[in-house]
Amino acid sequence: MDAQPPTASAETAARVPHPAIRRHVPLYRGYRYSAGGAVWRREPPAGAVTVIVNLGGRFTAGWLGSPGPAFEVAPASSFIAGMHDRAAYTLDSGEQFGVEFEPTPLGAYALFGLPLRELSGEIVALEEVLGPGARGLVERMAAAPGWAERFDLLDAALLGRAREPAAVHPMVARAWEVLAASRGRATVAELSRETGYSRRHLSARFHEQLGLAPKAAARVLRFRAALGLVLSGRALAEAAAESGYHDQAHLTRDWRDLAGCTPAELRGEMLAGFAAPAAAPR
Numbered sequence: 001m002d003a004q005p006p007t008a009s010a011e012t013a014a015r016v017p018h019p020a021i022r023r024h025v026p027l028y029r030g031y032r033y034s035a036g037g038a039v040w041r042r043e044p045p046a047g048a049v050t051v052i053v054n055l056g057g058r059f060t061a062g063w064l065g066s067p068g069p070a071f072e073v074a075p076a077s078s079f080i081a082g083m084h085d086r087a088a089y090t091l092d093s094g095e096q097f098g099v100e101f102e103p104t105p106l107g108a109y110a111l112f113g114l115p116l117r118e119l120s121g122e123i124v125a126l127e128e129v130l131g132p133g134a135r136g137l138v139e140r141m142a143a144a145p146g147w148a149e150r151f152d153l154l155d156a157a158l159l160g161r162a163r164e165p166a167a168v169h170p171m172v173a174r175a176w177e178v179l180a181a182s183r184g185r186a187t188v189a190e191l192s193r194e195t196g197y198s199r200r201h202l203s204a205r206f207h208e209q210l211g212l213a214p215k216a217a218a219r220v221l222r223f224r225a226a227l228g229l230v231l232s233g234r235a236l237a238e239a240a241a242e243s244g245y246h247d248q249a250h251l252t253r254d255w256r257d258l259a260g261c262t263p264a265e266l267r268g269e270m271l272a273g274f275a276a277p278a279a280a281p282r
Contacts, residue, residue: 009033009034010031010032010033010034011030011031011032011033012029012030012031012032013029013030013031013147013151014027014028014029014030015027015028015147015148015151016028017101017151017154017155017158018155018158018159018162020159020162020163021155021158021159021162023107024103024104024106024107024108024110024111024158024162024165025101025102025103025104025107025111025158026102026104027101027102028099028100028101028151028154029099029100029101030098030099030100030147030150030151031096031097031098031099031100032056032096032097032098033094033095033096033097034094034095035094035095036094037094038091038092038093038094039090039091039092039094039096040089040090040091041089041090041091041269042064042087042088042089042259042260042261042266042269043081043087043088043089043090044087044223044227044258044259044266045084045085045086045087045220045223045224045258045259046102046220046224047083047105047180047217047220047221047224048083048102048103048104048105048108049080049081049082049083049102049103049104049105049107049108049116049119049211050080050081050100050102051078051079051080051100051101051102051103051126052073052078052079052080052081052098052099052100053078053098053099053100053126053137053138053141053154054073054074054075054076054077054078054079054096054097054098054138055076055097055098055099055138055141055142055150056075056095056096056097056098057075057092057093057095057096057097058072058073058074058075058092058093059072059073059090059091059092059093059096060072060073060090060091060092061073061079061081061088061089061090061091061123062088062089062123063084063086063087063088063089063121064086064087064088064089064260065086065260069091070088070122070123071123071124071125076135076138076139076142077125077126077135077138078098078125078126078134078138079123079124079125079126080112080119080123080124080125080126080128080129081119081122081123082116082118082119082120082121082122082124082211083105083116083119083120083210083211083212083217083220084120084121084211084212085121085212085216085219085220085258086121086257086258086260087258087259087260087261088123097142099141099150099151099154101154104180105176105210105211105217106168106172106173106176106210109166109168109209109210110161110162110165110166110167110168111158111161111162111165111166112129112130112161112166113161113165113166114129114166115208115209116209116210116211117207117208117209117210117211119211120211120212126138130157133157137153137154137157140153141153141154168209169205169209171195171196171197171202171205172202172205172206172209172210174194174195175191175194175195175202175206175214176206176210176217178190178191178194179191179214179217179218179221180221182221183221183222183224183225183243183244184217184218184219184220184221184222184223184224184225184243184244185218185222185243185244186218187218188202188203188214188215188218191214202214203215219254219258220258222243222244222245222254223243223254223255223258223259225242225243225244226239226240226242226243226245226251226255226263227266229242229243230263230266230267231267231270231271236248236251236252236263239251251263
């Protein structure tokens with residue numbers, strides 16, 4: 001991978017949301033970069049819902065392996081990507097400015113008040129979920145003088161929803177908690193025993209409310225656990241054993257299915273950060 005262009009620059013910021021929000025949204029992340037050329041970035045499955053508040057230039061987003069972009073993001077607009085088990089990508093001109101946050105699946109259901117199956121594998125405009133007021137929020141954030149003020153505006157927009165959250169079914173909430181705590185290693189049978197519901201009923205309700213069936217969600221969580229280990233420098237065989245894969249070959253097959261590339265390729269791209277040069281989606 002090419003070295004960072006000499007004209008590139010980046011600015012980042014982060015803040016933990018208001019206490020009433022943070023059980024739904026762990027962190028806000030702000031970013032602004034100028035890469036000196038077009039940037040194509042792979043976005044592997046996250047095990048969460050992704051919200052991008054775009055405060056800068058136009059870019060496109062889509063799914064690897066699909067013809068054409070799924071969504072074109074205009075300046076001062078935003079989108080939500082639901083839970084998914086395939087890699088997405090973004091392509092921009094090299095100039096970006098915005099805020100990203102990832103509600104947990106339970107948090108996204110609570111804040112947005114709709115079955116996440118409606119967002120699963122989709123990229124939709126923020127206004128479709130939060131209503132027409134979302135555009136005014138984005139415009140105010142773009143005009144704000146600094147990151148603290150932008151994060152304050154997000155807090156204000158989400159507080160009302162956090163104080164009157166939609167109610168996730170207790171069975172689904174418990175199943176997700178067990179699955180997340182096991183980093184995807186709990187089986188559907190174990191989740192069924194833990195919740196006291198049949199596998200069929202649990203899977204159907206879980207899929208409806210959180211966007212992926214338990215087995216697919218477990219696969220994504222195992223992948224994310226392995227990704228964290230690989231990014232920290234662990235050998236693939238060690239990462240596979242610690243993350244619940246049968247062996248290194250099993251990890252590599254899952255990696256290609258979920259990320260569309262090898263572990264070495266994804267690690268290189270993610271460590272390169274925003275300065276990754278434009279590349280053709282695979």
